[in-house]
Amino acid sequence: MTSDRPLTRLGFLTIGLFDEHDPAGGHENTLRMIELGEQLGFDSAWVRQRHLQHGISSPVAVLAAATQRTRRIALGTAVIPLGLENPFRLAEDLATVDVLSGGRLNPGISVGRPTHFxxxxPSLYPDTADREDFTHARVDRLLHLLRGGTASTFTGTEGIETYSERIQPYSPGLAGRVWYGAAGLSSVARAAGQGLNLLTSSVVRAEEDDDFARVQASHIRRFRELHPLGERARVSQGLVVVPTDTATAEQRARYAAYAEARLPRTREPQGPGRILFSPDLVGPAAEIADRLHGDPAFRQVDEVAFALPFTFGYEDYVQILTDIAERLAPLLGWTGPAPA
Incomplete structure (x- = not known):
């Protein structure tokens, strides 16, 4: 069985794990992985955002560094929770990094009440915590600013300084590269209505079905039904994928144990939100390719951001990324980096 949409854009996603006592080492490894991804031909590299954990807390800053160490690969965030951000300041940061990258930034965002709010x-919003709006209005504000909308009623010259009415720098095209991380039908519909791109991951809400692949496939269909671009609307799938072709025996055993420990949570919806998790795909590239070709969601996408497991070491990630690019991706129809 082959996919309805051969893979045209190959990406990977990392949490940027670091040792609390040596954060510089972990951040450097993340940058080295992005460099390696470009060397291997990956079309995109994405970083997660984690607050008060030992993963990347400032993806925009990390990607600013990555812009100076890469030339071609697209750089994405998957995702920035807007509930912890000021859209005005975030728009400035995103536009700055997009300018530094030469137009390669792909901001992934989401909304909602912050975790453990x-x-x-009290630290995040000491004076306004009970009045903050965590709805999609935050997305509207960010998009308005990225599209060059009015940010100030004052413009002109004051003394020797000049002021703009819109965010500076202004980066044309950036707003069209914003992605929304959606797990449920309402978020999918909202993202489509706003003309955004869709990031669908290994987590969905079991609203209409208890089967992960069928739920994810329904989300993709619904998104394109509602999106102004229809079937041309961009969707990226982000499953945990670990090919083992060149792994050592020790690595294969460790990867299998990791996936086995996480398997129970995939058997039924979890918690009051009925969260469904996808099983991790671990094994030879040919076996993973067969499973993906039979996945109804994968059959509807032509770009992916395969997620790297959270807790592995740098050398493990090198092996996994190399096997994805050199062994798995060609079996999925990928022929190399997409034209700029």
Whole structure:
């Protein structure tokens, strides 16, 4: 069985794990992985955002560094929760990094009440925690600013300084590269209505079905039904994929144990939100390719951001990325980097 949409854009996603006592080492490894991804021909590299954990807390800053160490690969965030951000300041940062990258930034965002908000609210919004709006209005504000909308009612010259009414720098095209991380039908519909691109990951809400692949496939169909671009609307799938072709025996055993420990959570919806997790795909590239070709969601996409497991070491990631690019991706129809 082959995919309905041969793979045209190959990406990977990392959490940027680091040792609390040596954060520089982990951040450097993340940058080295992005460099390696470009060397291997990956079309995109994505970083997660984690707050108060030992993963990347400032993806925009990390990607600013990556712009100076790469020339071609697209750089994405998957995703920035806007509930912890000021859209005005975030728009400035995103536009700055897009300019530094030469137009390669792909901001991935989401909205909602921040995780553990009752614990972090006093630090995050000490005076307004009970009045903050965590709805899609935050997305509207960010898009308005990225599209060059008015940010100030004052413009002109004051003394020797000049002021703009819109965010500076302004980066044309950036707003068209914004992605939304959606796990449920309402978020999918909202993203489509706003003309955004869709990031669908290894986590969905079991609203209409208890089967992960069928739920994810329904989300993709619904998104394109509602999107102004229809079937041309961009969707990226992000499953945990670990090919083992060149792995050592020790690595294969460790990868299998990792996936086995996470398997119970994939058997039924979890918690009051009925969250469904996809099983990790671990094994030889040919076996993973067969499973993906039979996946109804994968059959509807032509770009991916395969997620790297959270807790592995740098050498493990080198092996996994190399096997993805050199062994798995060609079996999925990928022929090399997409034209700029």
């Amino acid at each position: 009752k614990h972090i609210g």
